[in-house]
Amino acid sequence: MALPHPNNGVQRQASQRFVFGPPVSCRALSLSRATIDYKMSNFASPAHNRHTARSYSLPSTGRGTEYYDVVVVGAGAAGLMCAVEAGKRGRRVLVLEHADRVGKKILISGGGRCNFTNLSATPADYRSENPYFCISALTRYTPQDFIDLVEKHRIVYHEKKLGQLFCNGASQEIVRMLFTECEMAGVTIKTSCKVISVHCDNVFSTHTNLGWVVSDKLVMATGGPSIPQMGSTRFSQEVASQFGLKVTTMRPGLVPFIFKGPDLEFCRRLAGLSIPCRVVCNGVSFDENLLFTHQGISGPAILQISSYWTEKKAIYVDLLPGLDLAAHLQEQKDYRPKAELATILSSLLPRNFVRAMCETYLPNRTISTLTIKELDAIVDILKAWTLTPSGTEGYRKAEVTLGGVDTTGLSSKTMEAVLVAGLFFIGEAVDVTGPLGGYNFQWAWASGYCAGQYV
Numbered sequence: 001m002a003l004p005h006p007n008n009g010v011q012r013q014a015s016q017r018f019v020f021g022p023p024v025s026c027r028a029l030s031l032s033r034a035t036i037d038y039k040m041s042n043f044a045s046p047a048h049n050r051h052t053a054r055s056y057s058l059p060s061t062g063r064g065t066e067y068y069d070v071v072v073v074g075a076g077a078a079g080l081m082c083a084v085e086a087g088k089r090g091r092r093v094l095v096l097e098h099a100d101r102v103g104k105k106i107l108i109s110g111g112g113r114c115n116f117t118n119l120s121a122t123p124a125d126y127r128s129e130n131p132y133f134c135i136s137a138l139t140r141y142t143p144q145d146f147i148d149l150v151e152k153h154r155i156v157y158h159e160k161k162l163g164q165l166f167c168n169g170a171s172q173e174i175v176r177m178l179f180t181e182c183e184m185a186g187v188t189i190k191t192s193c194k195v196i197s198v199h200c201d202n203v204f205s206t207h208t209n210l211g212w213v214v215s216d217k218l219v220m221a222t223g224g225p226s227i228p229q230m231g232s233t234r235f236s237q238e239v240a241s242q243f244g245l246k247v248t249t250m251r252p253g254l255v256p257f258i259f260k261g262p263d264l265e266f267c268r269r270l271a272g273l274s275i276p277c278r279v280v281c282n283g284v285s286f287d288e289n290l291l292f293t294h295q296g297i298s299g300p301a302i303l304q305i306s307s308y309w310t311e312k313k314a315i316y317v318d319l320l321p322g323l324d325l326a327a328h329l330q331e332q333k334d335y336r337p338k339a340e341l342a343t344i345l346s347s348l349l350p351r352n353f354v355r356a357m358c359e360t361y362l363p364n365r366t367i368s369t370l371t372i373k374e375l376d377a378i379v380d381i382l383k384a385w386t387l388t389p390s391g392t393e394g395y396r397k398a399e400v401t402l403g404g405v406d407t408t409g410l411s412s413k414t415m416e417a418v419l420v421a422g423l424f425f426i427g428e429a430v431d432v433t434g435p436l437g438g439y440n441f442q443w444a445w446a447s448g449y450c451a452g453q454y455v
């Protein structure tokens with residue numbers, strides 16, 4: 001593909017700020033001089049603000065052309081990991097990030113403590129149109145490999161539950177670790193640098209708001225559109241389409257549900273209340289907590305099931321998993337015939353939830369007066385509470401994007417596009433999505449690591 005851009009305002013901007021190369025086309029590169037005068041103060045990692053005003057020069061190739069071996073677009077979990085690995089192999093690596101700091105999603109993850117991996121993550125936990133695609137990467141870079149890195153940097157962590165590993169301190173420790181690894185591997189990072197377009201003509205030419213940069217290899221690591229306020233874009237998927245790769249249907253995953261009408265009123269009334277439950281949808285179930293919100297329901301059980309929910313489908317909530325409620329109610333009817341239903345249920349469920357349930361859906365009478373049919377209906381409601389969300393809170397609140405760059409166009413070993421040599425896709429940008437609990441970072445580390453071995 002020839003580079004179609006005339007060299008207008010770009011060069012002017014570039015000479016004022018930093019970089020870069022190809023003024024007209026990749027062929028013209030041999031005539032252009034690419035020099036970086038890169039201020040570290042632009043790299044707004046809070047831990048490293050002390051590194052100000054250092055400048056870097058692009059090493060010369062000896063052919064009169066200067067460029068990077070590898071350009072990584074996106075300084076998130078996957079991009080930084082890839083950059084570290086490529087840098088360790090002696091590749092000259094430039095990471096371009098349009099936000100004012102690196103790893104923004106890492107910083108906000110895990111409630112500020114970054115659930116950085118999951119001890120029990122296996123390829124079978126991930127969703128993709130090709131569930132076999134992730135096996136190679138996840139087997140070559142395991143949770144233990146990332147734990148080794150975390151321990152090397154003396155980051156203290158703990159298992160919260162279900163194999164989920166969190167920092168004892170702040171997520172920033174993980175960002176600092178990755179940044180330190182980048183420094184040690186000689187990686188150059190440029191923040192506040194938005195990549196606008198990419199072009200390929202033997203080499204890759206990357207057009208940014210600050211100018212152009214040229215590289216042999218280009219790694220797309222811009223994630224998916226979830227939480228756009230954190231800098232997420234569809235850029236990787238757009239680049240994939242540009243180069244003829246397919247993109248699977250994308251939708252928000254790990255996202256709260258919203259309701260309308262009486263269900264919404266019910267949720268609002270209980271906003272803030274969390275209840276352990278089993279939630280079922282489309283043949284999949286999760287045992288975790290459900291949280292009532294002002295818009296509907298959230299909490300780990302709901303976020304998990306949202307990735308399996310399809311429009312207009314009902315979800316079923318067992319509010320007393322592990323209890324034979326029919327037998328329990330029959331027992332109570334025999335031994336405490338004068339007890340009210342609300343009193344009996346309050347020993348099993350939070351009192352305000354029982355009150356709301358009894359005022360809305362359940363007959364709150366003394367248990368001896370309840371017919372078998374009524375008792376059966378009560379069991380149905382509490383063991384398979386049927387809720388039909390009117391939708392989700394969308395990308396604005398989604399922790400991940402389901403779908404992405406179609407894996408049929410990528411090598412599962414290298415993450416390189418099968419038909420476009422030198423172009424790689426990693427992390428959330430790709431159609432591989434894990435459940436809640438450290439799985440998505442594990443995919444980001446693993447896919448970044450694998451690409452880093454081949455770029």
Ligand code: FDA
Nearest residue numbers: 074076077078098109110115195223231427428438440441
């Ligand atoms: P990511 O989105 O992290 O990085 C992409 C980068 O590309 C961003 O920095 C973006 O600014 C940049 N970019 C985009 N377009 C660009 C352009 N045109 N030019 C330059 N740069 C561009 N997972 C987990 O395992 N454990 C957890 O605890 C959590 N917690 C969590 C909380 C919240 C609130 C969210 C939203 C998500 C999580 N996740 C999570 C999911 C996890 O954050 C996610 O899977 C990874 O961050 C994906 O990493 P990537 O590097 O692929 O994309």
